[in-house]
Amino acid sequence: MSEQQDYRQEAVFRPHSVAKGAGWLAAAHGASFLIKLALIPVLTRLLAPEEFGIVAASMALIMFIAILGGRGGLSAAVIVFHRDNPAAWRTAYSITLIIAGLCALIVIALAPAIASLIGLPQAVPYLRAVALLTPIMLSAEFMSILLVADNKYRTESQAGLAAETTAAVLAIIAAFLGAGAWALVLQHFLAQGIRFIVFTRATKLYPAIRPQLALIRPMVPYAVKSTGGELVNFFAVQAPVLLVSRGLGAASAGLYGVANRLSSLPGDIILHSLARMLFPAFAELKSEEERARAVVWSGTANTFLLLPILVGIAAVAGPLTKVILGWEFAPAAGILAGLAISKAITAPCVGLYAFMRAVNRSGTLFWLLAARAVFIIAGVVIGMAYGGLNGAAVGMAASSLPGLLATWLTVRSIVAFNWRDVLVPFTKIAACGAVMFVAVSLYVPWAEGQGAEGQTLHEVFVLASAIALGGAVYVSLLAGMFFPAVMAFIRKPDTEHSIKGMIIRLRRRIDRGRAAAGNAPTASTTGGQV
Structure with missing residues (x-):
């Protein structure tokens, strides 16, 4: 048995280490969340829903092409099979770039046919422009996975924050100057381009001059299955945008795209951060007991962190859309509530998908995601047929239950x-x-009826008071249900990560620092020489 196998067999799941890495990523993504949250109301007041719809549909197709190019396929395979082999990383990177370039050329050539297929003939120039983003996006994604695997999550998070900040500022400037939908295209290019430059300098990863294909061949089945799983997951997540644009038009697709963007922000912060840390952590585990412990922790942590936020968004969807997006986007409240509830239901799934990929069950994951895609697409189509845009939201939420x-x-x-x-x-x-x-949903219509209709300031008050009410109700109930666990956590100083234990360790570090400073040589003891 090799040293790597010995190491993996002895590896244990460390929630504290995962939480620490995810915390750094979540902090940066949280700052990015605030930037994106500030960006949405500005752009919705400068751009029409049709412009959002065109770019949303174009980016959905480019994400599809990026998955075809192997996004997450070869990079995940390298972590599972050759995590510490630089030659394997460079070879996989070279193949990823070649596939990405070919996919971009195909999209550029077939842009008119693709635009006609999705019912947006005016999207041809945007499709061709964002097709050029595919190699940059895949490269940045590949190197990001390498950084996290090497525990360089600070670099990854800081680069992402800088990229989102710069892209948001310049996108707003472009929208003010009348760039229209091109402002959104510029935002995507800048965000991915900055990440690509920073990650290249941090990883020193360049394409291999002589790719060692012998290292790649054993990983191909895993990579193909992983890519297949990503493809069907794309249909589950992104296809509703295309279905809405085809069935209800660009304006409805724009409303859906904005609502999806807003409801996805909490998941982008929490689930994205946890999943990126969980995959390499899961890949190290061989013990059945440790795997079971990790799976339970992952599902509970994702639900605990994300469900209250998304359910809260659904409850305040009405005033939230009016305050953040503007009154023009008020019809998006229903679709926002449905999407938020759907994402709340499936909150544990992201960590479970990472587990299945890490234990080399990509084939099983493929069929699971295929079934989930069928549930969601069927729910959206049926809901859209009976209830339009709001019906699509209801169908999306209902179809998430069998998937979970x-x-x-x-x-x-x-x-x-x-x-x-x-x-x-x-x-x-x-x-x-x-x-x-229930409490917030009953409060919001009552509070809105207390003020004059159409007053933004009153909607701000309703939103703030509803958030405060929801937070108070949720925290009170949660504290009551988990009271024994909370008290046990506080009272046990010998527990590794209890509050008292952490305070004791912090005091010891401070004392050691003071002792080291007191024992350091000074100018008087060394004759004034250094």
């Missing part, structure tokens, strides 16, 4: 965890979220 159940059942067939460890915390968190949703 199928995911947990599939993971249970891989690793034998205790159902009670999953269901008890999930039930408590979901119950708190449901009570909060």
